[in-house]
Structure formats: structure tokens, C-alpha cells
Amino acid sequence: MDMSDIERRGLVLLGCGKMGSAMLAGWLSGGLPPGSVWVRDPKPSEWLQGTGVHLNEDLPEDPAVLLVAVKPQMMDEALPGAADLGGGGTLVVSVAAGTSLARFEKSFGDGTPVVRAMPNTPAAIGRGITSIVGNAEAGSDHLDLAETLLKAVGQVVRLEGEDQMDAVTAVSGSGPAYVFHLIETLAAAGEAEGLPPELALALAKATVGGAGQLAEDSGEDPGQLRVNVTSPNGTTQAALEVLMDEESGFPALLKRAVHAAAERSRELGRG
Incomplete structure (x- = not known):
């Protein structure tokens, strides 16, 4: 799985606030075609409306990646609409603070590769640092793809386990x-x-x-x-x-x- 898979199968961005917009801007400037991106956001900005992405349209059946960038308190409202993307074909990447891998495994079901990421606010100017960790279903190719996507907003480091994420949150x-x-x-x-x-x-x-x-x-x-x-x-x-x-x-x-x-x-x- 690589960027060519995303171009062919599509990427779904759930939530496009400051962090989502920073990532999307990085992907588009890096050459990802707007037509390969589907965005779900209840209050799209003027900038987002002008990008040419699929905005609040029906989602593709088998996207390569679902990137969850909604606020944690909005998770219960946002996830059900994308739950049918679980099961293994789609990589789920989350940049939501404080939301565990287990939470996504519960929503998307067994066999779903999930990568949890913790970026920080300098991502808005491409100077962030993001820590990532995957669940048991996330192989090296999934982590590689997640890292490629998140490098759009800065450096990426990999954690040894999810138990390090609280310390990462506190430091970066x-x-x-x-x-x-x-x-x-x-x-x-x-x-x-x-x-x-x-x-x-x-x-x-x-x-x-x-x-x-x-x-x-x-x-x-x-x-x-x-x-x-x-x-x-x-x-x-x-x-x-x-x-x-x-x-x-x-x-x-x-x-x-x-x-x-x-x-x-x-x-x-x-x-």
C-alpha cells in the first residue's frame, strides 16, 4: 500500500479543522489529486470549499485510508457514518488526542488496521512532530503509509507501544x-x-x-x-x-x- 493506492482508491478525511486542513494542504501541494480525496466536515471553510476535493459526498466503497481528524468529543457522532469501512481493506489513521486504538477497533470491528498518531500545533506551518503507533493488524506497510501522510506536516517518529502515548502527549x-x-x-x-x-x-x-x-x-x-x-x-x-x-x-x-x-x-x- 502506497500513495498510488490512495490516488486510485481514495482517501477519506473525517474532519477538516486546523489539523485536517494543514494535512490536506500538505498532501495537495505534494501532488495528491483533489479528486482522490473525500472530506466530511459539517462546517467547511471557504478554503476547503475551493480545493476541489469531494466535500460531504457519498464515500467510496473501499478507500485506501480513512483519516480521523475530528475532536474527541465529536467521535461518537462522527464514527458511525464511516464504520462500514472497517474490516481490513481500509487503513484507519487517527490524530484525535486521547482516543485509544481499542476505541477504533470497537467501532470498526476485527481485522481493521489502525494507526494512532499524536501531532502537535506547529504542524500548521509544516514544523510539527508526530508520534505514531499501530495496532496488531497494522503492518509495516500501513505504518509506512501513515508516516508518509503525516510527513506532510513535519517529522514523524514511531513509538514502541501505545503506553508511551501519554508521555508523548505531555512532551510534544x-x-x-x-x-x-x-x-x-x-x-x-x-x-x-x-x-x-x-x-x-x-x-x-x-x-x-x-x-x-x-x-x-x-x-x-x-x-x-x-x-x-x-x-x-x-x-x-x-x-x-x-x-x-x-x-x-x-x-x-x-x-x-x-x-x-x-x-x-x-x-x-x-x-
């Missing part, structure tokens, strides 16, 4: 919000030292964005990058002595924050 799924809050608080700290608000925010945004890009692109470990910019007894060291404090700094704070998010993910998964 919720993680962008932590970084946005870092930008907010860094800018506020700059204001407190006398900078105009607009300047402080511009400095904070560019610093976090640039440092993140450097960490991704550099062959050096982030710890070494930190050492590289820390002169002995200099300004950076003065700040890091506060931030790296084992009790009140980043180590303890982020460990607590990520654990709280992971625990909440586990609670939501239990229903």
Missing part, C-alpha cells in the same frame, strides 16, 4: 503551550528590567525561535550548546544558577508539569 502534544508561556514570561521579565513591551516581546520570540532552530539543526547536544554560550562567572551563568536549581528551577518545575499533563492524559484515556 502539550509542549508548544509551555514554550509559548516561556516567551510570555521572558518578555515580561524583560519589561521588568526596563525594556518597552514591544521590544521585549520581539526579543523573546526571536530568541526562543532561533534557539529552538539551532538545537534542531546543530549536531551538538542541547547541554553542550548551553555550555557553549555560558562564560564562567558571566551573565548567562548568573541566570542559569537560578534556572537550574534542582528544587525551584526548570528541572523540578518541568518534571512536575509534564507529569501532570501525562496523568491527565491517562485519566482522559480511561474515559
Whole structure:
């Protein structure tokens, strides 16, 4: 199963909000014909209406992929209309947070290959990172196809088991919000030292964005990058002595924050 199968048999996108639209835009710009895509969405955007895809039409009988991108709370309403696609011929891929493989196996029946994926919000600009894991019916060809589709919005990594998904949710799924809050608080700290608000925010945004890009692109470990910019007894060291404090700094704070998010993910998964 590969992209040629999708072109021939079709891809069904269930839900086309921000994440669905980001993925669809990536597929279309990558050469997937609009006529190979069927979208079900109750409130289609103007952009979606102009793509040329099959919008809210009858679904093909045997599509190659059904990609579920509805919000978890809409799952009970959305899935029944596509349940007859289960049974093995169609790969089901979900990007819905907190929705287990077992939930989809229950809806689509035995023999259905399912891949669960956790993307994050930078997918909207093609800079996301998505973690994937498959059920017992999902073979290497299914995972390969899911990875190909999800690379339209950034990097893809494979998990060893679904039990890792709660930690992934806490690190990369919720993680962008932590970084946005870092930008907010860094800018506020700059204001407190006398900078105009607009300047402080511009400095904070560019610093976090640039440092993140450097960490991704550099062959050096982030710890070494930190050492590289820390002169002995200099300004950076003065700040890091506060931030790296084992009790009140980043180590303890982020460990607590990520654990709280992971625990909440586990609670939501239990229903």
C-alpha cells in the first residue's frame, strides 16, 4: 500500500479543522489529486470549499485510508457514518488526542488496521512532530503509509507501544503551550528590567525561535550548546544558577508539569 493506492482508491478525511486542513494542504501541494480525496466536515471553510476535493459526498466503497481528524468529543457522532469501512481493506489513521486504538477497533470491528498518531500545533506551518503507533493488524506497510501522510506536516517518529502515548502527549502534544508561556514570561521579565513591551516581546520570540532552530539543526547536544554560550562567572551563568536549581528551577518545575499533563492524559484515556 502506497500513495498510488490512495490516488486510485481514495482517501477519506473525517474532519477538516486546523489539523485536517494543514494535512490536506500538505498532501495537495505534494501532488495528491483533489479528486482522490473525500472530506466530511459539517462546517467547511471557504478554503476547503475551493480545493476541489469531494466535500460531504457519498464515500467510496473501499478507500485506501480513512483519516480521523475530528475532536474527541465529536467521535461518537462522527464514527458511525464511516464504520462500514472497517474490516481490513481500509487503513484507519487517527490524530484525535486521547482516543485509544481499542476505541477504533470497537467501532470498526476485527481485522481493521489502525494507526494512532499524536501531532502537535506547529504542524500548521509544516514544523510539527508526530508520534505514531499501530495496532496488531497494522503492518509495516500501513505504518509506512501513515508516516508518509503525516510527513506532510513535519517529522514523524514511531513509538514502541501505545503506553508511551501519554508521555508523548505531555512532551510534544502539550509542549508548544509551555514554550509559548516561556516567551510570555521572558518578555515580561524583560519589561521588568526596563525594556518597552514591544521590544521585549520581539526579543523573546526571536530568541526562543532561533534557539529552538539551532538545537534542531546543530549536531551538538542541547547541554553542550548551553555550555557553549555560558562564560564562567558571566551573565548567562548568573541566570542559569537560578534556572537550574534542582528544587525551584526548570528541572523540578518541568518534571512536575509534564507529569501532570501525562496523568491527565491517562485519566482522559480511561474515559
